[in-house]
Amino acid sequence: MTGLMIPGWPMWLHHPWLQLVLTTPVLVWAGNSFFINAWKARHAATMDTLVSLGTGTAFVYSLFPTLYPSGLPPKGCAPMCTLRRQR
Numbered sequence: 001m002t003g004l005m006i007p008g009w010p011m012w013l014h015h016p017w018l019q020l021v022l023t024t025p026v027l028v029w030a031g032n033s034f035f036i037n038a039w040k041a042r043h044a045a046t047m048d049t050l051v052s053l054g055t056g057t058a059f060v061y062s063l064f065p066t067l068y069p070s071g072l073p074p075k076g077c078a079p080m081c082t083l084r085r086q087r
Contacts, residue, residue, distance in 0.1 A: 016066045023059070031055050 005014075012018065034055070037048035065072055 016069070020063070020066050023062075027055060027059055 031052065034048045034052045038046065038052040041049060
């Protein structure tokens, strides 16, 4: 959901709700064993913990602009980066 145009791809594939519908079953089906094993080993850091934290965080992070498209600045952090104090 970067807003980039990919040459040769139809525009309907860029729709955020379609991407959410296609991504959710993949995360649940393919990541099921990682999430279960990470929960079982909750007092130890395993590779399952790393994979489940990474994919879960990326999924939740991508939910925010899908549900609240105007909640993020249009140019990312560029306005915030230019507000640094001049010396």
